[in-house]
Amino acid sequence: MPRGPDTHRTRSSTDTYHHGDLRRALLDHAVELARAGGPDAVVMRDVQRRAGVSNAAAYRHYANRDELLEAVIGYALERLAAMMHEALNTVPPRGDRKRRARARFRATGQAYVDFALAEPGLFRTAFAAHPASLQAVEAAEDVAGEQHPFQLLRRYVDDLVATGVIDPRQRAGLDEAAWAAVHGLAILYLDGALSGLGEPEKRQITGRLLDTFERGIG
Incomplete structure (x- = not known):
């Protein structure tokens, strides 16, 4: 039976959410959309519909889609950094210093690719070719380095x-080269040959x- 016009009402944010909860709920819904469909799936109308609130209520917390997407990108970068930390925690805290340094470097690269394969939607969102992506990356880089993958x-x-x-004379450009290597491989896995x-x-x-990269650094 078709629904009558009064059987589906948009809830007031004040009826459903405490102060601050709606902003988090909107982000949670946006993250799920990105997880399923990448950056293009993050649409304000779909997010507010999932949250069950009016457009006006949603726009009080995120002025536009770019602002919401920037928050999702920030979340995705944090999750990537968290996976890198988890991998780093598997490296033994004792032993030969050079061997441990190599193991930590390797763990960050492996975790980067692992995240792309485990969370392709969030990975694509984190590095989307969109102004909000650059803004989110710049904002994340202003935070402690522990929170940003690069x-x-x-x-x-x-x-x-x-x-x-x-x-030390070989240091310049090495981090960018390492990032390009693992990022390029991740993209080939997700969207390439x-x-x-x-x-x-x-x-x-x-592996x-x-x-190859490890042999190249000495």
Whole structure:
């Protein structure tokens, strides 16, 4: 039976959410849309519909789609950094300093690719070719380096220099090169010629890439 016009009403945010909760709820819904469909799926109308609030209520928290997308990108970058931290926690805290520095550097690269494969929608959103992406990355870089994937990678490149794995004269541009390598491989897995490979093949190729890069740094 068709619904009558009064059977579906948009709720007032004040009826459903405490102060501050609606902003978080809107972000949560936007994240789920991005997770399922990437950056193009983050649409204000769909987000407010999922939250069950009016357009006016949603726009009080996010002035426009770009602002909401920037928040989603920030969230995605934080999740990527968190996965990198989890990988770093598997590196033994004791042992040869150079070996541990190499292991930490390798762990960050592996986690970067692992995140792309586990969360393709959020990964695509994090690095979308969109003005909001650049704004979110710049905002994240203003926070402690522990919270941004590139700054985290940079820290462990510095660690390679500090432990004597890399000659300081070879330091310039290495973090960008490492980022380009793992990011490019991730894109090939998600949207390129390697997208049809199975998980074992992808893991093997990722290992080969990291082996090659590791040999190249000394």
